[in-house]
Amino acid sequence: MIELRNISKSFGANHVLRDVSLKVDQGKSLAIIGGSGTGKSVTLKCILGLIKPDSGEILIDNQSIEGQREAFFAKFGMLFQGGALFDSLPVWHNVAFRLLQGERSKEECRDIAIQKLKRVGLQERVADLFPAELSGGMQKRVGLARAIAADPEIIFFDEPTTGLDPIMSGVINELIREIVTEMGATTMTITHDMTSVRAIADHVAMIHEGKVQWHGPVADMDAASDPYLSQFLTGSAQGPIEAVR
Amino acid sequence: MTYPIHILAAIGRATIAFFASIGSVTLFIAHTIRAIFAPPYYPREILKQFIAIGYFSLPVVGLTALFTGAALALQIYAGGARFNAEAVVPSIVAIGMVRELGPVLGGLMVAGRVSSSIAAEIGTMRVTEQIDALTTLSTDPMKYLVAPRTLAATIGLPILAGIGDVIGIMGGYLVGTTRLGFNSGNYITNTIDFLETADVTSGLIKASVFGFIIAIMGAYQGYNSGRGAQGVGRATTNAVVSASVLILAANYILNELFFFA
Numbered sequence: 001m002i003e004l005r006n007i008s009k010s011f012g013a014n015h016v017l018r019d020v021s022l023k024v025d026q027g028k029s030l031a032i033i034g035g036s037g038t039g040k041s042v043t044l045k046c047i048l049g050l051i052k053p054d055s056g057e058i059l060i061d062n063q064s065i066e067g068q069r070e071a072f073f074a075k076f077g078m079l080f081q082g083g084a085l086f087d088s089l090p091v092w093h094n095v096a097f098r099l100l101q102g103e104r105s106k107e108e109c110r111d112i113a114i115q116k117l118k119r120v121g122l123q124e125r126v127a128d129l130f131p132a133e134l135s136g137g138m139q140k141r142v143g144l145a146r147a148i149a150a151d152p153e154i155i156f157f158d159e160p161t162t163g164l165d166p167i168m169s170g171v172i173n174e175l176i177r178e179i180v181t182e183m184g185a186t187t188m189t190i191t192h193d194m195t196s197v198r199a200i201a202d203h204v205a206m207i208h209e210g211k212v213q214w215h216g217p218v219a220d221m222d223a224a225s226d227p228y229l230s231q232f233l234t235g236s237a238q239g240p241i242e243a244v245r
Numbered sequence: 246m247t248y249p250i251h252i253l254a255a256i257g258r259a260t261i262a263f264f265a266s267i268g269s270v271t272l273f274i275a276h277t278i279r280a281i282f283a284p285p286y287y288p289r290e291i292l293k294q295f296i297a298i299g300y301f302s303l304p305v306v307g308l309t310a311l312f313t314g315a316a317l318a319l320q321i322y323a324g325g326a327r328f329n330a331e332a333v334v335p336s337i338v339a340i341g342m343v344r345e346l347g348p349v350l351g352g353l354m355v356a357g358r359v360s361s362s363i364a365a366e367i368g369t370m371r372v373t374e375q376i377d378a379l380t381t382l383s384t385d386p387m388k389y390l391v392a393p394r395t396l397a398a399t400i401g402l403p404i405l406a407g408i409g410d411v412i413g414i415m416g417g418y419l420v421g422t423t424r425l426g427f428n429s430g431n432y433i434t435n436t437i438d439f440l441e442t443a444d445v446t447s448g449l450i451k452a453s454v455f456g457f458i459i460a461i462m463g464a465y466q467g468y469n470s471g472r473g474a475q476g477v478g479r480a481t482t483n484a485v486v487s488a489s490v491l492i493l494a495a496n497y498i499l500n501e502l503f504f505f506a
Contacts, residue, residue: 049380073380074383081374085378087375097382
């Protein structure tokens with residue numbers, strides 16, 4: 001279980017997060033939606049410890065994450081927006097990066113990497129290529145394979161479909177859904193792609209101007225009366241959210 | 246009335262920024278030294294960087310030393326001729342190369358080649374979230390990226406400078422024997438007789454400090470790179486400029502310490 005309690009963060013006079021509280025239950029998927037620059041990424045980075053919140057508390061299984069990040073990362077995987085693959089290393093080494101630091105032999109790590117690559121729909125020959133030799137969709141798949149390589153209990157997806165064509169987006173969404181279900185992982189996804197939200201998530205939290213504007217199950221989303229959420233869902237230029245930011 | 250205040254404010258801002266960057270470089274250095282000594286270690290990365298930084302800098306350092314030694318021999322001969330001291334060419338070439346020009350010019354050339362590539366590589370990794378990815382994969386980027394480069398440059402530069410010293414003296418020898426009419430045997434004897442161990446060690450220690458500066462400035466600028474291609478470009482430029490200036494400043498300070506303290 002992941003819980004954020006009253007997280008606030010400012011950069012100078014810019015209040016990026018104001019008193020954000022969120023909760024994801026074990027084995028559930030939360031999608032965080034909101035326009036660009038509303039604080040979605042900062043929320044994620046606070047959990048990862050890459051940004052230190054000014055106030056508030058982050059709990060993993062009811063324990064504060066402070067001082068426990070190593071333990072947290074050990075059961076954690078993440079798909080980065082641009083893939084963030086290490087371009088100096090071949091694909092299989094990227095996928096097996098965490099495994100290679102453990103006790104396992106190189107051959108064993110490579111076998112697991114190839115198995116994970118197959119799971120995300122990539123052939124064995126891809127294993128020895130370098131990330132720069134792959135298409136955008138393939139890079140996402142490799143990023144996904146790396147995120148699940150060590151069978152994590154918690155997975156974060158940062159804009160998993162950004163930059164992909166609609167069909168490839170659909171494929172990646174489906175893969176994420178399948179893999180998360182079969183692994184039983186707890187996940188958080190940042191996105192502004194509503195197709196993605198409907199495909200991946202159980203719950204939705206909409207962040208606007210650093211605050212949680214709406215929070216609820218995906219099924220309740222369309223019937224919700226929140227004007228901010230409705231505007232976001234319809235993608236209208238008219239409404240409470242200013243179109244010029 | 247507000248005009249002088251604006252000037253004061255600008256001076257104040259610049260001063261604060263200056264001290265802030267000194268502070269953050271110092272912290273970065275402390276962090277790097279801790280990362281070098283504390284496990285886990287990445288021997289494969291160290292070896293990889295040693296080859297990238299040391300081995301592939303050999304042509305640059307070798308050519309720099311060769312031409313510097315050759316030019317030095319001509320200059321000293323021409324200068325020495327004014328008071329009939331042409332005979333000092335072998336010893337001055339050797340001392341000049343080993344104590345000063347080998348490490349400093351070698352260091353500056355490697356700064357151009359290596360600081361920039363470290364800054365560009367780490368900067369690109371920062372911009373494309375690869376450094377964040379390392380953290381989430383339970384790998385400390387300071388240990389995995391910065392420590393191996395720093396170690397490789399700190400050990401690699403004295404070796405490069407040593408090779409540069411030999412090649413530089415050889416450059417002087419070639420000019421001396423073919424153009425200035427020195428006897429080959431005499432030239433070598435003069436070189437060896439006048440050179441002291443302290444000349445060599447001081448040069449090598451300086452090179453090691455320069456290596457440290459080169460890697461640290463490249464890594465620091467890359468690590469704190471701004472966004473996008475422009476950010477990485479600026480980091481690369483800053484790395485080369487700051488490494489070069491710091492090498493020259495450190496060279497002066499070390500000369501004071503070695504020879505006048």
